[in-house]
Amino acid sequence: MSILGYSWVMSLRIALLGLLAAAGPASGYDLTKKFELSVAHVWQAGHSQIYPELAKMTVDGLVTVEAEGPRGRKLYTITPEGTAELRTWLIEHNVSPPVRNEAGLHAFLLPLLEPHEAIAVLQRMKAYYEARLSELEGFRATKHASEHRHRFGDYALDLGIRQVGAAVEWADHSIADIERSG
Amino acid sequence: MSILGYSWVMSLRIALLGLLAAAGPASGYDLTKKFELSVAHVWQAGHSQIYPELAKMTVDGLVTVEAEGPRGRKLYTITPEGTAELRTWLIEHNVSPPVRNEAGLHAFLLPLLEPHEAIAVLQRMKAYYEARLSELEGFRATKHASEHRHRFGDYALDLGIRQVGAAVEWADHSIADIERSG
DNA sequence: GTTGGCATGTAACCGGTTACATGATTTT
DNA sequence: AAAATCATGTAACCGGTTACATGCCAAC
Numbered sequence: 367m368s369i370l371g372y373s374w375v376m377s378l379r380i381a382l383l384g385l386l387a388a389a390g391p392a393s394g395y396d397l398t399k400k401f402e403l404s405v406a407h408v409w410q411a412g413h414s415q416i417y418p419e420l421a422k423m424t425v426d427g428l429v430t431v432e433a434e435g436p437r438g439r440k441l442y443t444i445t446p447e448g449t450a451e452l453r454t455w456l457i458e459h460n461v462s463p464p465v466r467n468e469a470g471l472h473a474f475l476l477p478l479l480e481p482h483e484a485i486a487v488l489q490r491m492k493a494y495y496e497a498r499l500s501e502l503e504g505f506r507a508t509k510h511a512s513e514h515r516h517r518f519g520d521y522a523l524d525l526g527i528r529q530v531g532a533a534v535e536w537a538d539h540s541i542a543d544i545e546r547s548g
Numbered sequence: 549m550s551i552l553g554y555s556w557v558m559s560l561r562i563a564l565l566g567l568l569a570a571a572g573p574a575s576g577y578d579l580t581k582k583f584e585l586s587v588a589h590v591w592q593a594g595h596s597q598i599y600p601e602l603a604k605m606t607v608d609g610l611v612t613v614e615a616e617g618p619r620g621r622k623l624y625t626i627t628p629e630g631t632a633e634l635r636t637w638l639i640e641h642n643v644s645p646p647v648r649n650e651a652g653l654h655a656f657l658l659p660l661l662e663p664h665e666a667i668a669v670l671q672r673m674k675a676y677y678e679a680r681l682s683e684l685e686g687f688r689a690t691k692h693a694s695e696h697r698h699r700f701g702d703y704a705l706d707l708g709i710r711q712v713g714a715a716v717e718w719a720d721h722s723i724a725d726i727e728r729s730g
Numbered sequence: 731g732t733t734g735g736c737a738t739g740t741a742a743c744c745g746g747t748t749a750c751a752t753g754a755t756t757t758t
Numbered sequence: 759a760a761a762a763t764c765a766t767g768t769a770a771c772c773g774g775t776t777a778c779a780t781g782c783c784a785a786c
Contacts, residue, residue, distance in 0.1 A: 375650075375772095375773080377648070377650055377653055378773085378774090380653065380657070381653055381657075384653075384656070384657040384660060387660055388657075388659075388660060393736095393737075393738095394737080394738070394739095395736065395737050395738080398737095405653070405656060407645070407649075407652065408649045408652030408653045408655070408656050409647070409648060409649065409652070409653050409656075410647040410648065410774095411774080412774085412775070412776085413737090413738080413739085414739080414740080414741095414774090414775075414776080414777090415773080415774060415775080417737095417738065417739060417740095418739085418740090421739095435737095436736090436737090436782075436783070437736060437737050437738080437781080437782045437783065438737060438738060438739095438781085438782080439736080439737060439738085440737090440738085452657075452660070453660075453661070456654065456657055456658070456660060456661055456665075456669065457661070457665060457668075457669060459654065460672070460676065461650060461651045461654060461673060461676060462650070463589070463680065464646065464649070464650075465588075465591070465592040466559070466591060466592065466746090467589075467590045467591065467646070468557075468559055468643060468644070468646075469643045469707070470589065470590030470591070470704045470707060470708065471559055471562065471563055471566075471587070471590045471591050471704075472638065472641065472643060473590070473703040473704040473706075473707045474566070474587060474590050474591075474700060474701055474703065474704035475562070475563075475566040475570075475634075475638055475700070476638070476703045477570075477699065477700055477702070477703070478566060478569055478570060478634070478635075478638060479635070479638055479639070483638075483639060486639070487638065487639060490642070491643060494642065494643060498645065517659065518656060518657070518659055519656055520659070521655040521656065521658045521659070521722055522652045522653075522655040522656035524655075524718060524721070524722070525651070525652060525655045525714075525715065525718045526652065528714040528715070528717060528718045529711050529714045529715065529718075531714065532707075532710040532711045532713065532714040533707065533710070533711065535710060536703075536706060536707045536710045536711075539706070540703055540706070557744095557745080558745095560745080560746090575764095575765075575766095576765080576766070576767095577764065577765050577766080580765095592746095593746080594746085594747070594748085595765090595766080595767085596746090596747075596748080596749090596767080596768080596769095597745080597746060597747080599765095599766065599767060599768095600767085600768090603767095617765095618754075618755070618764090618765090619753080619754045619755065619764060619765050619766085620753085620754080620765060620766060620767095621764080621765060621766085622765090622766085648774090
């Protein structure tokens with residue numbers, strides 16, 4: 367439960383507050399771009415969700431519109447209340463397991479297929495996870511080459527790499543297992 | 549794109565078809581129970597979502613009501629079309645990364661905290677993941693003791709264990725990293 | 731002057747959650 | 759007779775996606 371009285375998800379708010387806290391004042395348009403460029407791997411949101419949310423956050427006192435630029439551009443700034451809200455979430459929020467896991471459902475139902483079919487599916491999954499692993503490792507390489515350590519996204523990137531790596535190993539192990547015992 | 553023309557998620561349908569294919573005819577009530585008992589770790593759905601979905605699936609010809617029991621109980625049976633739909637999804641569906649990852653968002657924003665605060669958060673996360681890991685390994689142990697290998701949920705359980713294990717390692721590594729380089 | 735990027739918003743819809751509502755049968 | 763469980767449904771709401779809609783400004 368936060369200072370404002372809601373106990374549910376509201377992670378979009380947190381993502382927006384986080385971007386404003388990390389990179390300073392920005393417009394809805396800027397934030398939409400930042401979602402695409404930086405947070406996309408952990409959270410996605412389009413402008414049609416971001417604009418109304420910023421309006422609600424303004425009403426709730428978490429952000430303010432400090433300046434209006436050309437083309438109706440509104441520069442949002444995080445307020446002390448917003449910073450407090452963000453810090454509370456970061457420090458007190460407890461992670462809970464995702465309850466809608468498409469890959470997990472797929473894995474769950476695999477025994478419905480014939481062994482050779484399941485192997486084919488697992489091989490495709492493995493290839494996909496390997497490709498994604500390369501992609502993520504690519505991000506880490508390019509980032510580390512240019513800047514110093516531990517900027518935003520580094521921890522999330524590391525978590526992603528480890529989890530996708532685990533998925534590769536799972537696929538590999540499952541294929542071997544089916545091949546051995548049919 | 550499936551035989552029925554929808555290209556979007558529809559994983560609830562797949563979960564329901566999977567349960568009907570695996571365990572035979574069942575009522576909406578039975579399926580609700582099965583969701584709680586078996587699929588809960590990968591997919592969740594309440595009766596208020598299941599009943600209307602079964603009605604739609606009946607209209608679409610994926611299931612039929614073969615018999616009606618006492619108290620208006622409707623026994624749903626999967627049709628050949630339903631089986632085909634399920635097999636198509638299992639064989640052709642491509643996994644895509646989850647786009648709304650609360651743990652990932654939390655990790656992403658960790659650098660906003662002071663090192664000692666981030667360490668405290670990571671330690672709580674680690675404890676949580678360790679507890680969940682024990683829980684999942686407990687499921688595997690009890691299942692393997694009683695029955696033969698590779699029933700429903702085994703692959704999903706293995707995937708879950710590996711991914712939660714990766715999260716534990718991530719938390720551990722991140723803590724050490726902050727302690728070292730602060 | 732036209733194209734493209736900047737910039738904001740709304741409306742319709744879908745999937746999912748919570749709460750409301752009802753009634754039959756079995757168990758105690 | 760009361761409580762628990764079986765069994766089905768609907769309504770209100772929320773978060774998120776897609777599509778619609780508008781207009782400003784800069785570059786070519």
